[in-house]
Amino acid sequence: MTEPSxxxxxxxxxxxxxxxxxxxxxxxxxxVVALGKPLLLEGPAGVGKTEAAKTLAAALGTRLIRLQCxxxxxxxxxxxxxxxxxxxxxxxxxxxxxxxxTDADLYGPEFLMPRPLLEAIRQPAPPVLLIxxxxxxxxxxxxxxxxxxxxxQVTVPELGTLTATARPHVLLTxxxxxxxxxxxxxxxxxxxxxxxxxxxxxEIVRARLPGIHETLAxxxxxxxxxxxxxxxxxxxxxxxxxxxxAALVALHRDHLDAEALDLTLGAVLKLREDQLLARxxxxxxxxx
Numbered sequence: 306m307t308e309p310s311x312x313x314x315x316x317x318x319x320x321x322x323x324x325x326x327x328x329x330x331x332x333x334x335x336x337v338v339a340l341g342k343p344l345l346l347e348g349p350a351g352v353g354k355t356e357a358a359k360t361l362a363a364a365l366g367t368r369l370i371r372l373q374c375x376x377x378x379x380x381x382x383x384x385x386x387x388x389x390x391x392x393x394x395x396x397x398x399x400x401x402x403x404x405x406x407t408d409a410d411l412y413g414p415e416f417l418m419p420r421p422l423l424e425a426i427r428q429p430a431p432p433v434l435l436i437x438x439x440x441x442x443x444x445x446x447x448x449x450x451x452x453x454x455x456x457x458q459v460t461v462p463e464l465g466t467l468t469a470t471a472r473p474h475v476l477l478t479x480x481x482x483x484x485x486x487x488x489x490x491x492x493x494x495x496x497x498x499x500x501x502x503x504x505x506x507x508e509i510v511r512a513r514l515p516g517i518h519e520t521l522a523x524x525x526x527x528x529x530x531x532x533x534x535x536x537x538x539x540x541x542x543x544x545x546x547x548x549x550x551a552a553l554v555a556l557h558r559d560h561l562d563a564e565a566l567d568l569t570l571g572a573v574l575k576l577r578e579d580q581l582l583a584r585x586x587x588x589x590x591x592x593x
Contacts, residue, residue, distance in 0.1 A: 311338040311365065318364040323513045324356060325505055333496045334361055343454055343475035345439075345490065348498035351542010354478040355437055357498075361474065362433035370428075370473070371435040372421035374442040380449040384459055386418045412463035423459060426469035434473035439489075440482040447489055454492045501543065503530050509543060510550050517554055524561035525550045529573065535586070537579045549573040563587045 312318040315335055319326040326334075334357070337344045346354040362369035372383055392411050399406045419427060425434040439447065453459060454475065458468040477493060479485060501509060507526045510517060525546065533540045541549075549572040558565050566587055574580050 311335050315364060319360050320512060322360050322363050323509075324353065324360040325501070325508045325512055326357070326360075327501075327505065329496060330357060330498065333494055336494055337361075337474050337476065338365070340494075341472050341474075343477060343493045345477045345479065345485070345493040345495050346498050347479045347481055347495070349500065349540070349542065350480045351544050352498045352500055353543050354476075354498050355435065358433055358435040358437075358476040358478075361476070365433065365474070367430060367474075368428065368432040369435060370421050370425045370432050371437055374436065374438045374440075374446070376441055376443060378442045378446050380446065383420055383446070384423045385420055385461060387412065388416045388418050392416050408463070414464070417461070417464070422453060423461070423467065425473045426457060426459065426467060428471055428473070431471040432473050434475045436475065436477045438480060438482075439477045440479040440485060444486070447486060451488055451492065454489075500533060500540075503527065506530070506543065506546060510546065513547050514550055514554060517550055518559035520560045521553055521558060522550065525553065528561060528566065531586070532573065532583055535579075535582055537574070537582065538576045539574070539579060541573045545573045545575075 311334070316326055316328075316331045319331070333344055336342065346357065348354060358371075359369055395416075396406055396411065399410070421434070425432055436450070439450070456468075457472055458466050460466045477489075500506075503526055506529065507522060510522045510526055514522070529541055529546045529549070549569060552569050552572040553561065553565060556565070556569070567584065570580050570583060574583055
């Protein structure tokens, strides 16, 4: 078991860094640190799952190591690569010098280029390891993760088995693009992260944009929540809320009217069809 090392008031530590975390998320993150268990965060895109890992690393004063998952990602790409160019130079130099070269010469640690997973288990102090959008990877990679998350060790054929010296604090995120296996879920703590309430989102805007006019902050959060009630293809996440508010601040707006909303809609809605739908209700969205 990893000894607890989270700040006594983790919620305050998050808030200092502009992240307004609810009690459920704070508790789950505290258990990640205390128990050494991975945490699976599921929820819509843009609700702050990735940002939670970044903020946890900052609050713990440790390094964030991120593995972005994608279709076709294999174990070796996530673990390590060999520096073939450097190996070739070494080989040529040995040939010129008339020195024999063995496999051990070519596959030594100096030629190894660690990728996120190997890098995470080689850290002297526990990093935060973010395995982002694990639902984008295929079943084979998910099966490989089971062994890593259970044993905290990986095997490099040329070097043998490498075990973590300091168990990383692991957060996995999923947007539910596909269903994850029960085996992976059993190895993790779990938390569903939904869109924040209107009051919580207003707090987030205030925390991240401390100079924003109070009227504008309230109007933007109200409008975003109204947008999420529409049948949009891509509902705006918290990141879009902040982008929109920041755009309006940059344009020196202190309130949201129909003109400002129309001109800046691209900061919050990223599909033409969604914008057309929203423009039909511009007056309602911009109402005080």
